[in-house]
Amino acid sequence: MTMSFEGKVAIVTGAGNGLGRSHALELAKRGAKVVVNDLGGARDGSGASSKASQEVVRLIEDMGGEAISHGANVANYSEVEDMVQQAMAKWGRIDILINNAGILRDKSFSKMTLDDFKLVMDVHVMGSVNCTKAVWEIMKQQNYGRIVMTTSSSGMYGNFGQSNYGAAKMAVLGLMNTLVLEGAKNNIRVNSLAPTAGTRMTEDLMPEEIVKAFAPEAVTAGMLTLCDDDAPNRFILCAGAGGYASASIFETDGCFLPQSSQSPEQVRAHWDELTAQDKQAELASGAKQGEKFVMKAMAFMKSQQQD
Template sequence: MALKFDGKVAIVTGAGNGLGKSHAYALAERGAKVVVNDLGGAMDGTGGSVSPAPDVAAHINASGGEAIADGANVTKPEEVGAMVAAAMEKWGRVDILVNNAGILRDKTFHKMSLEDFRAVIDVHLFGSAVCTHAVWPIMREQNYGRVIFTSSPSGLHGIFGQANYGAAKAGMIGMMNALHLEGAKYNIKVNALSPSAKTRMTEDLGFPEDILNQLTPEAITAALIYLVSDDAPSRAIVSCAGGGYARAYMVETDGVYLSPDKQTPEDIASDWEKISSTDQVHYYENSSGPIANFMAKAQQR
């Protein structure tokens, strides 16, 4: 059965280009009313005087959908608050938030200024928190919400020259985990995408052209649409690229228990292979899982 969003209202940040634009178009085509947010800055976050958001919104409206454009800077709570207020005034609800806005300031860590580190954290991580914080009370009150964080393989697995970007993207996973727990009783589902796609942020990374051409934004949007649907899972990290889809998990090895007399660096070194073994791993629903695992081992001694 086709996934539809009739009567739903979605906010998509960074929707003037690339993934965000693809997300906004697909949500509108499936019936959602869309706030198309984009500051209009360069890839490094500078500028912002001319936003592409009005063009995307105009295309949606000309195609029979409903959209409004917004140029809020996601790092500024007052601007984001005004954006959410505009959506509420026009449509009376906010059902879906897609945190997609981002910038790049790539350099090796020893060459990177702390200003460049903070700027990337501010847009990706703090900006996602600002937008989510603005819609969270609305979603709680209406007992419905779908929130997406746009993480990255850089955050899950690391990449050379993106310590700032990777830190921001990894931080989103921690935020997702907490908000999944806090939103559960209000029917708020929180998920993350870990995408690789051909956008203006990836075109200069040196991938062969034939590979880039397979990494379409539309392939990522297919996963996005599922993750914001009525029957979506929650706390899922979907890795996706070029038509490939997998679910990523944060797991722990089974580990070992060391008695008090053996809780020394030397005994940890001796048992390092057992501690590191991936023969048995655990996926925990919350932070009490590791403690329960270790205490159960202690009681078996």
């Protein structure tokens, strides 16, 4: 069955180039009305221009679709609010938010300035927070919303020279995990995309033929599965060069130590049990970890009473 976005209104941030451009064009091709957001800055976040986003709007209109351009800096909440208000004034609803805007300020942690760290956090983390906050009540009132965060293998696994970017990309997963719980009753589903694509962000990091294999369109095919009516919830989809995978955070079942044995030496002595993966599981919320440990303590107390 062909995936359709007819009647849906989508905001795509950082949509002037690369992945965002690909996301916006494909959503429009499948029927969505699209807000093409792009500050139009350089890869490091400097400068601004509406040329790229207006070009994407023109391409969408040429294919018979509807789109508007907005140059909001996602790190500035008042500008984001203005973007959302313009979308509501034109179309009366917002169904989909793709938090894609990002910048790079790569350097080893030793050489990185705190300003470079903060700027990357502002754009990736607060940019995602600002855009999500601006549409959240609208989606709640509609009883419908689909939000996609953009995470990265750099955050989940680390990447030399990207402490700022990696920290930001793990932060949006933490944001997703709680929004999933808070949005569930209003049919708001929140997922994350971990892309590997040959874009302006990576073009000088890989050979040209490899960049072509990592076309943004391959990532967009995965992204669309995260924001349609049948989208999953709390899913991390990894995509690049035609490869697709899921990533999850698992916790081992662990061990229990009674109060008389709670020393670092005993924790180390039970390391094999603590790290055994045979009963590992994804936890539905942070409370589930505490619940698990309480159950272990209660089971121990019960065994003591029986003895």
